[in-house]
Amino acid sequence: MKGSGNGLKWVYTNGYGESDRSRVTDQDVLSCLSFDQTGEYISVGDKGGRIILFKKCPASSKSSSKYLDYEYFNEFQSHESEFDELKSIEIEEKINRVEWLNKQYHGLFLLTTNDKKIKLWKIFNKEEKKVSGFNFEGGHKSVKTLKIPKLRKTGKSVTTQLKRTFQNAHDYHINSLSQCADNEHFLSADDLRINIWNLSISGEVYSAVDVPVENTEDISEVITSASFHQSDPNIFMFSSSKGLIKLCDYRVNSQYDKCAVDFALTEDSQKKNFFSEIINSISYASFSKNGNYIFSRDYITTKTWDMRNNKAPVANIRLCSYLERKLCDLYESENIFDKFELCSSPDSQYILTGTYSDSFHIADRTGASAVTLTASFDNPKATVIGTYNADLDKKPITLPSFDFNKKIQQVAWHPNSQAVAVVNYNCLFLFNGTQN
Numbered sequence: 001m002k003g004s005g006n007g008l009k010w011v012y013t014n015g016y017g018e019s020d021r022s023r024v025t026d027q028d029v030l031s032c033l034s035f036d037q038t039g040e041y042i043s044v045g046d047k048g049g050r051i052i053l054f055k056k057c058p059a060s061s062k063s064s065s066k067y068l069d070y071e072y073f074n075e076f077q078s079h080e081s082e083f084d085e086l087k088s089i090e091i092e093e094k095i096n097r098v099e100w101l102n103k104q105y106h107g108l109f110l111l112t113t114n115d116k117k118i119k120l121w122k123i124f125n126k127e128e129k130k131v132s133g134f135n136f137e138g139g140h141k142s143v144k145t146l147k148i149p150k151l152r153k154t155g156k157s158v159t160t161q162l163k164r165t166f167q168n169a170h171d172y173h174i175n176s177l178s179q180c181a182d183n184e185h186f187l188s189a190d191d192l193r194i195n196i197w198n199l200s201i202s203g204e205v206y207s208a209v210d211v212p213v214e215n216t217e218d219i220s221e222v223i224t225s226a227s228f229h230q231s232d233p234n235i236f237m238f239s240s241s242k243g244l245i246k247l248c249d250y251r252v253n254s255q256y257d258k259c260a261v262d263f264a265l266t267e268d269s270q271k272k273n274f275f276s277e278i279i280n281s282i283s284y285a286s287f288s289k290n291g292n293y294i295f296s297r298d299y300i301t302t303k304t305w306d307m308r309n310n311k312a313p314v315a316n317i318r319l320c321s322y323l324e325r326k327l328c329d330l331y332e333s334e335n336i337f338d339k340f341e342l343c344s345s346p347d348s349q350y351i352l353t354g355t356y357s358d359s360f361h362i363a364d365r366t367g368a369s370a371v372t373l374t375a376s377f378d379n380p381k382a383t384v385i386g387t388y389n390a391d392l393d394k395k396p397i398t399l400p401s402f403d404f405n406k407k408i409q410q411v412a413w414h415p416n417s418q419a420v421a422v423v424n425y426n427c428l429f430l431f432n433g434t435q436n
Contacts, residue, residue, distance in 0.1 A: 008350070008362070008418060008433035010373060013067050016054070017427030019377035030423045033410040036100035036108070042070055042412070042421055043110060044428055045095025049079035051112060053123070054428070067432035068419045076160040078112045078119060091116050099177040099186065101199070109163075111186060115173040118166040118188055120199065126159040164202045169195050178227040178236070187236060189226035192219070194238060194256075208248075209238065209256045224339070225284045230291045237294065239282035243267075245296060247307065263294065263310045265303065275327045275336070283339035288348035289415070293365065297342035297353050300324065304351070304365045315367035320355055322398050335404045343413045352420055354408030357399050360422050362433075372399070375408060375422045375429040 018024050027048030034043050042054040055073035079093040094114055101109040107124035131149050172190035179186045180196075187196050187208065194209035209226075213219055221242045229235035237247045245263040252259035267276065279299035286295055293314070294305040300323060304315040323330065330336040335356075342353040344365070354360040355372075358379070363370035410423035418433035 007369075008435060010362070010371070011067060011432050011434070013069050013419075013430040013432050015375075015377060015427055015429045016072070017377075017425075019427070021425060024426045028426045030410065030426055030428065031095050032098050033412045033421060033423050033428070034098045034100055035412050035414055035421070036110075037102050037415055039068075039414045039416050039419075041073065041100070041108065042428070043098045043100065044410075044423065045078070045098050045112060046426070047092070047094040049077055049081070049093030049095060049114065051076055051078045051095065051098065051110075051121075068414065068417055068430070070430060074123070074158040074160070076121075078121065079114045079117065082117075084116075096174055097177040099179055101179055101186075102183050111177050111179075113174045113177055113188065116167065116170055118174070118177070118197075119162060120164040120166070122161045122163050124159055124161070125156040127156050128154045130154045164199075166197055166202050166205070169193075169205045169207075172222075175224065176226040176238075180228045180233045181231050182233040185233070187226055187228060189223050189238060191222035194223065194226050194236075208236070224282055225286075227286055230287050230289060232291070237285065237287070239285040239296060241281040242277075243280040243282055243298060245282065245285055245294060245305070247294070247310075261310050263305050263313075265313060265316065275331065278331075278336055279327070284341045286343060288344050288365075289346050290348045293344075293348060295342055295344055295351050295365070297340055299336065299338075299340075302342060302351055302353055302363065304367075315365060317363055317367040317370065319353065319361045319363060319370060323356075326402065330404065333404060335407075338407060338409065340407075340409050341411050343411055345413050345418065346416055352411050352413055352422075354411050354422060355399070356407045357401055357403045358406045358408065358424055359399060360408045360411060362420070373431070375424050375427075375431075376406070377427065 029047045030044050031047050032045040040056050044052050052075040053073040054070040057069045057071050078095060081093045082091045084091055092115060095112055097113050099111040107122050110121055112119050129151050131151055170190045170193060172192060174188050174190050176189040185196055185198055187194055192211040192213060193207055196206045196208050221240050224239050224241055226238035234250045237245055239245050243264060246260040248256045248260045282296050282298050284297050288295060292307060294307060296303045300318060300320050302317045302319055303313040305313050340354050342351060344351050349365060350362055351365055352362050358374050358376035359372055360375060361370055361372050408422050408424050412421045420431050422429050
């Protein structure tokens with residue numbers, strides 16, 4: 001039941017979903033994952049446009065024990081498939097991103113998006129009432145025998161309400177949502193544009209980044225992810241398919257190309273090959289919880305950047321070096337284009353990212369150590385299948401087998417505790433970490 005590494009001992013806590021993949025439809029496959037800012041709730045979205053919510057088990061619950069655990073809370077239909085008549089294309093209902101908003105008012109608020117349309121939802125407990133005491137039974141010979149119906153409370157139910165819709169501002173598929181630290185704005189990003197919205201105004205939008213392209217065939221670089229800084233509302237960043245991260249500060253200039261600081265690791269020209277451009281594309285980048293570091297993930301490596309030094313990364317961790325000898329097979333199956341997310345622990349000491357064969361990695365941000373664990377109903381325990389110490393060339397991580405159809409792409413770390421959640425196809429798995 002237990003696996004250790006990185007100074008943390010990992011314990012499998014719970015799993016949700018159908019273990020038999022033959023019984024799972026494409027609509028049931030999970031596509032995004034997120035904790036809220038308090039860690040009380042987990043949200044997952046699927047390809048069918050649904051949002052499923054989980055709530056933290058009470059402390060007295062037997063299932064929670066001394067570890068954090070969650071139980072089913074609610075679900076609702078966020079998006080439906082639509083047809084764009086102007087462009088003659090179908091817009092899928094698949095949920096690309098879910099972003100919880102900081103809790104300031106009564107109820108819970110979250111942003112959801114498919115390829116084109118962003119929605120703001122409110123989730124709250126609604127008091128149910130029922131009318132009783134009707135005069136249906138028996139005959140009434142006089143007015144004095146008539147009863148006055150009464151309205152009585154019958155309990156509370158979880159209700160979702162669509163508050164606002166943000167649309168018609170993206171020509172390409174939306175890949176990112178991020179709330180600003182001022183709690184009034186959020187950004188959305190697609191391949192060529194980053195928009196900043198006011199949560200209270202859906203009809204106006206400011207294009208913070210707009211890459212001009214005359215011909216779509218000339219596009220050589222696209223935006224792969226974008227996010228606001230954890231605490232500074234003036235700072236945001238975005239990553240690109242060229243392996244570049246741009247850190248922007250609007251206090252310097254309102255035009256991103258004049259205020260951006262570039263973070264990029266120059267590759268040795270002698271080591272470049274046919275696959276270099278593909279595997280160096282950054283699939284995801286995020287700020288550390290303490291706001292001092294930037295973590296990025298490409299196909300093979302994860303990098304840790306100090307925001308105060310863009311000359312070289314603090315660590316360039318070759319977590320998935322075992323994939324290099326499989327690149328030809330991965331290219332033929334198109335798995336080489338898979339995008340893997342990355343997140344960090346509350347103390348910004350560890351990073352979490354997924355890989356193939358039902359596995360995921362948890363590494364020290366400096367690259368000093370890492371551990372590989374599995375998340376599957378076939379092996380429902382925190383089994384360590386690989387570790388390494390500092391020198392990856394001498395002791396790289398390996399996987400006992402390769403199954404490119406079983407991959408963990410969506411990951412999330414609890415905002416306040418050493419607990420992680422990972423998505424594997426249509427299943428959600430929870431793990432808790434304790435100090436060794």
